[in-house]
Amino acid sequence: MAKLSLRNISKRFGDTRVIHDFSADVDNGEFLVLLGASGSGKSTLLRIIAGLTDASAGDVIFDNLRVNRQSPRERDVAFVFQSYALYPHLTVRENIAFPLALDRFKAWHHIPGISTFARRIFGSSKDVVKQVADVSSMLELDEYANRKPGGLSGGQRQRVALARALIRNPSMFLLDEPLSNLDAKLRAELRGEIVRLHRLTGKTFIYVTHDQVEAMTMATQIVILHNGIVQQHATPQEIYERPANTYVARFIGSPPMNLMNATVTEGLPTVGGLRLPAPEGVRIGNGAVTLGLRPEHLSLSGDTSEDGLPATVRRIEDLGADTLIGVQPGQDLGLKLWELNQDELIWIRQAGQTRLMVGDPCTVKLQDRLASYFDSETGLNLAPAKEISAAGMLSSLG
Amino acid sequence: MTTQEAPPIARTAPHKRRLKAPGNRNFSKPVRFIMLAALVLFSGFPLYWMLNTALSQDSELYGQAQGWWPHWERLADFGDVIGSVPIFKWLTNSMVIAGGTTLLSLIFAVLAGYALSRFKFHGKGAAGFLLFATQMLPEALLVVPIYALFASLGLLNGMGGLILANVAFTMPVSVWIIKGAIDAIPYEIEEAAAVDGCPRVTILSLVLTPLILPSIAAAAVINFFDGWNEFLLAKTFIAERDLWPASVGLASFVGQYLTSLNSVMAAALLFTLPALIFFLLVQRRIVSGLTAGSVKG
Numbered sequence: 001m002a003k004l005s006l007r008n009i010s011k012r013f014g015d016t017r018v019i020h021d022f023s024a025d026v027d028n029g030e031f032l033v034l035l036g037a038s039g040s041g042k043s044t045l046l047r048i049i050a051g052l053t054d055a056s057a058g059d060v061i062f063d064n065l066r067v068n069r070q071s072p073r074e075r076d077v078a079f080v081f082q083s084y085a086l087y088p089h090l091t092v093r094e095n096i097a098f099p100l101a102l103d104r105f106k107a108w109h110h111i112p113g114i115s116t117f118a119r120r121i122f123g124s125s126k127d128v129v130k131q132v133a134d135v136s137s138m139l140e141l142d143e144y145a146n147r148k149p150g151g152l153s154g155g156q157r158q159r160v161a162l163a164r165a166l167i168r169n170p171s172m173f174l175l176d177e178p179l180s181n182l183d184a185k186l187r188a189e190l191r192g193e194i195v196r197l198h199r200l201t202g203k204t205f206i207y208v209t210h211d212q213v214e215a216m217t218m219a220t221q222i223v224i225l226h227n228g229i230v231q232q233h234a235t236p237q238e239i240y241e242r243p244a245n246t247y248v249a250r251f252i253g254s255p256p257m258n259l260m261n262a263t264v265t266e267g268l269p270t271v272g273g274l275r276l277p278a279p280e281g282v283r284i285g286n287g288a289v290t291l292g293l294r295p296e297h298l299s300l301s302g303d304t305s306e307d308g309l310p311a312t313v314r315r316i317e318d319l320g321a322d323t324l325i326g327v328q329p330g331q332d333l334g335l336k337l338w339e340l341n342q343d344e345l346i347w348i349r350q351a352g353q354t355r356l357m358v359g360d361p362c363t364v365k366l367q368d369r370l371a372s373y374f375d376s377e378t379g380l381n382l383a384p385a386k387e388i389s390a391a392g393m394l395s396s397l398g
Numbered sequence: 399m400t401t402q403e404a405p406p407i408a409r410t411a412p413h414k415r416r417l418k419a420p421g422n423r424n425f426s427k428p429v430r431f432i433m434l435a436a437l438v439l440f441s442g443f444p445l446y447w448m449l450n451t452a453l454s455q456d457s458e459l460y461g462q463a464q465g466w467w468p469h470w471e472r473l474a475d476f477g478d479v480i481g482s483v484p485i486f487k488w489l490t491n492s493m494v495i496a497g498g499t500t501l502l503s504l505i506f507a508v509l510a511g512y513a514l515s516r517f518k519f520h521g522k523g524a525a526g527f528l529l530f531a532t533q534m535l536p537e538a539l540l541v542v543p544i545y546a547l548f549a550s551l552g553l554l555n556g557m558g559g560l561i562l563a564n565v566a567f568t569m570p571v572s573v574w575i576i577k578g579a580i581d582a583i584p585y586e587i588e589e590a591a592a593v594d595g596c597p598r599v600t601i602l603s604l605v606l607t608p609l610i611l612p613s614i615a616a617a618a619v620i621n622f623f624d625g626w627n628e629f630l631l632a633k634t635f636i637a638e639r640d641l642w643p644a645s646v647g648l649a650s651f652v653g654q655y656l657t658s659l660n661s662v663m664a665a666a667l668l669f670t671l672p673a674l675i676f677f678l679l680v681q682r683r684i685v686s687g688l689t690a691g692s693v694k695g
Binding site: 050052071072073077078079081083085086087088089098099102103105110112113115116119164168 | 589590591593600607609
């Protein structure tokens with residue numbers, strides 16, 4: 001059982017700073033997802049926690065014990081790699097038994113030549129065989145036990161990698177994009193499997209991914225990283241509902257949050273000529289702000305006489321259960337869509353199908369109560385942040 | 399109304415169907431057989447001619463034309479021909495020298511190949527380059543300084559010294575073969591082993607070595623044959639007849655005025671056999687594709 005604390009972790013590769021002063025506490029039993037685009041430093045951070053990479057500065061603390069100089073083995077962590085990293089010359093059974101056999105090694109068993117025999121002998125001892133059988137059956141690997149990794153599919157290989165991690169009963173599981181080489185169906189299946197293992201073991205899981213669906217469905221806490229700087233550390237729900245800044249707002253959600261410019265006069269925001277009531281719980285000063293609304297917080301009407309933003313339908317994407325509609329706001333509104341709004345359109349998610357056709361005029365209605373307001377200069381959310389959890393507190397923000 | 403015929407149903411699984419390699423498309427089986435037979439004949443003929451010569455009489459070899467068929471009845475005299483010299487002693491010496499060279503060279507090569515492949519250190523490029531320094535100079539040029547060095551170290555007239563000198567010449571090639579093989583192994587496998595509790599030496603012995611066995615086998619063949627065939631250093635360093643390896647012993651059959659060709663060939667045949675057996679043993683290990691499936695794909 002381990003509580004992980006990271007204190008002011010920084011990492012440089014030459015002149016490039018990959019991680020800037022990262023601090024966080026992760027309580028035992030949490031499922032923390034490190035989420036970010038490629039190059040955001042999330043894998044490096046995971047490797048620092050594992051002891052596979054040294055931090056340039058800062059401390060990694062397991063249960064009040066500084067482990068900076070300890071080897072991965074001494075830290076008692078298990079690591080699941082994106083590329084599975086199975087031992088190709090060993091069978092599935094031997095792969096899973098490998099860490100247990102190594103556990104029983106005395107110093108002299110590491111002498112080359114002797115180590116081969118020692119691994120075989122310890123790997124075939126009664127209790128190891130039993131544990132391997134238990135874990136194999138838990139992950140439905142029994143029938144492949146005598147195959148080598150080369151004869152397995154991607155999903156089966158990743159299961160073997162999970163089994164190899166699981167059998168050691170480590171204090172913490174570190175998973176580096178374990179599902180990104182798999183197809184969508186297998187990914188969903190193994191996602192469920194990993195969540196099940198987390199519940200079953202009750203251990204801390206730290207999971208790196210660039211896939212927000214994985215993050216949102218699995219995590220108890222998410223840390224969003226961008227260029228090595230923490231953008232937000234919160235629960236999935238908090239991140240979705242109250243993104244800390246415009247980067248998080250754009251990163252989470254598909255399609256992402258619609259961001260548009262608004263002007264505040266006497267505490268009342270105006271967007272595209274549409275005056276909104278004063279937002280609750282947010283103190284906004286007069287001047288420019290950025291207004292954010294999730295696609296499901298907007299609705300469309302074919303009746304152009306209704307109150308709202310006049311627009312024209314440009315794209316319709318029917319997803320079956322719901323429909324995504326991309327509309328272009330009227331030119332005369334002077335509404336600037338925030339930088340990268342997908343295709344410069346406002347996206348609306350609507351349950352079921354729509355009767356509107358591409359080119360139809362329409363009115364966009366805003367559920368202003370659910371809007372987020374961001375500082376137009378810094379991009380920070382103007383609403384105060386909630387405490388994320390009793391245990392996990394973000395000590396540093398960038 | 400016309401009915402459309404269904405496509406024929408394949409009776410074998412796709413992976414069991416025999417696929418024609420693109421290059422074989424134009425050759426039928428008998429033609430391929432004939433071509434292979436010609437190749438075997440071509441490469442096997444020198445060996446056959448050695449045997450034929452070994453079983454011929456001097457008069458045949460120096461006088462009339464040598465017959466195409468060996469005189470099998472002379473096989474009984476074979477023993478007499480080679481009994482006059484300690485050929486088995488020499489072969490044993492050769493085995494010790496070639497085996498020792500191979501073993502020592504491979505141990506160094508695996509360690510050096512691993513270091514060159516995985517570690518970053520100052521002078522890495524220079525170290526890799528200097529390894530080849532011995533290959534750049536002709537062996538004959540280095541014999542004199544090595545002789546002087548060995549003389550001062552008391553390494554002359556012994557197999558240990560000869561093995562050391564041989565290793566200096568054979569190891570560089572092995573290092574580069576093994577470095578190349580280690581380069582091709584994903585680093586994650588090593589990291590996985592480190593997380594599983596392996597120190598570096600165990601990663602090397604338990605995980606990497608089995609994965610690079612084909613390359614080790616290839617390097618072993620090169621080292622063994624280099625050690626087995628080596629002549630110049632052995633001839634220079636070893637004066638005592640009983641310590642000669644077979645290569646030097648074989649050369650002693652060539653006299654200043656008279657060379658008994660059939661004796662030379664009889665001894666040469668014996669000289670070839672252990673090397674051939676070694677190759678056949680190791681050859682099975684030289685297979686590729688052992689790392690398939692370790693990582694994604």
